[in-house]
Amino acid sequence: FFPDGDQIVTASFNGTISIWDKSAADNPKELKETVNLSIIAVTSDGRSVLTLASDATIRTYDLECGDETRPPQDLNEIGRVQRVSYSPDMKMIAVSLEGNDVLLWDVETGSRLGEPMKGHSDVIQFLTFSQDGKRLATGGNDQILYIWNTTTREVVSGPLHGHTADVRAGHFLSGRNRVASCSLDKSIRIWDTESGIQTGEPMSFHQWAVDVLAISPNQDRVASGSGDGRICVWDAVTLSCEGHPTMDHDSSYISSLVFSSDGGRILSTGTDHTIRVWDSHTGQLIGNPLDDHSGFITCAIFVNHDRDIVSTSHGGRLRVWN
Template sequence: MSTSTSSIESSAPRRASRPPTKVFKGHTDLVGSVAYFPDGHRIASASDDETVIIWDLKSGRQDGEPLQHDSAVRWIAISPDGRRIASGLQQGGLVIWDAPTRKVVHEIKGGGVWRLAYSPNGRWIATALTAGERAVRLWDADTGRLEVLKCGGDVLCVAFSPDGTQIAVGLSRGFFQVIEISTGKSVVGPIKGHTRRVNSIVYSPDGCLVTASQDESIRVWDSKTGVQVGKPMLGHKKDVFCISITANGRRIASAGRDKTVRVWDLETRLQVGDSFDADYWVLSVAFSPDNRYLISDNGNDVCLWDTESLAIQGSSSPPSTSSRNPPVGVILHVCAHLL
């Protein structure tokens, strides 16, 4: 275990085998990215077999023909309205698809894309390149126009703030940074938050930042100051590759090189239930819009995991429906009450 976590006892319970609720089979090579459509009825997966497959969750079958590419697809993102799919290619740049017609809207040539994200209003697509460029490439999703935002290190992952005005970037050597889109200037950092590279970064609904690292830890930050909020979430035995947060901001999912998918309670920082076990490294994980399900890659397959039965550590019963789905308009001010 890395030096940053060895002095703190892991909060993770004993691992137990929990089979997936459903397995989606159809790719012929490794799946590296998964995403939910906003309606919650379909998911998409991207693979080294140069395709993106859209799946119907109810039937477990492919929804239409796969989207064919000329290179391995490293990452995908779905627009907030569900009408566009952005594919980041290992070689060849970025392809934007119209989801209803399955036709290409834009094909943007450039370097290989490692990670990408859609802005909340669907206008922008931010990309991190596989070459480790010290900048975020920001594309206009309608015109393909490019803007470049310089960063303080090699960019490994990107996330838009909930209001869409800023981009958070995870960097090499454990740093992260927040950039104002309108000015291109850094408003936070670069700050060294981890001892090793930052593999994944997301915003909570109320604007906190959550980062996952090669140092095996997951940490929460005040996005305005860069100050760490509360204790880290520990339990992974190897690199954490990916994280996802529920729409209500209460839970985080994480996965990585130790072949486990874990769910965490953001308030207590404790793991919720036992880990879900995969057969391969897990590169991507995503919560469903209703906060109940998780999808993840597992080799050539995609797994669906039901988190409803997971009880918070120390509790004998699973969370109630009201705890999973708060009334519309309720925002959990996680950063404020954990300070």
């Protein structure tokens, strides 16, 4: 989204950057490239967008005229990009590389920040920034996590051992003091980011691998989603789901979860191509499943002060729901 929230920028495998105005959704402005693109970030002033292309280059475009504003940054000499995450203030990008290293990128200048951060020995599955952008957590198929200082690009704590299978996702809690992680070992774990010590016992409820996590805005609850189609809400302090709801996405593999900004609702997407909205306190489904997508849903988020939902899917569809 643009900073003003009235326009959406999307990128497609056909090399098209589309700028959608919510008041004229049928006529987007398009910028064409010759390679597959994926959006990384819109700059804070709303004037430029950084894209990651299939030829392993980062490009910066002026969204008004469509011209590139600086030479492409070539990542081929460093390694193939596998994962991308951006800081909450949209000023920094973290990318994981085929060689299991991590790079930081400055969004405003389009320049790389320092040398690659090394530690992981297998594919990195997630990168996530703390709310203040001063810490980065990473985890992957080597079953471990690292916490990095984004200023010095040095390890704060790690490797963090405990998971017995691939680590799939993670999020910061309590500012930057704790991290929640989930794994193919069916567990969710909480870590102290400074000491690297696991807090309490693993949280176990799901029958299948846990692939997605969401953190409530006040960071007192964690929602987990699994291949068993179930969603569980956990107390982030007691590490218990007792007294909190569980939800069933009709046995569909849960592909994403997100809390509304007030924490009262949870949005889930599944491999059944539906979007569902739940009361996060009672676990009740709100309304009917949203099922206009015919392909895998790649993104679904609350927008416009939680009054609307924007979703995209394979097949090139973008939908705005009230």
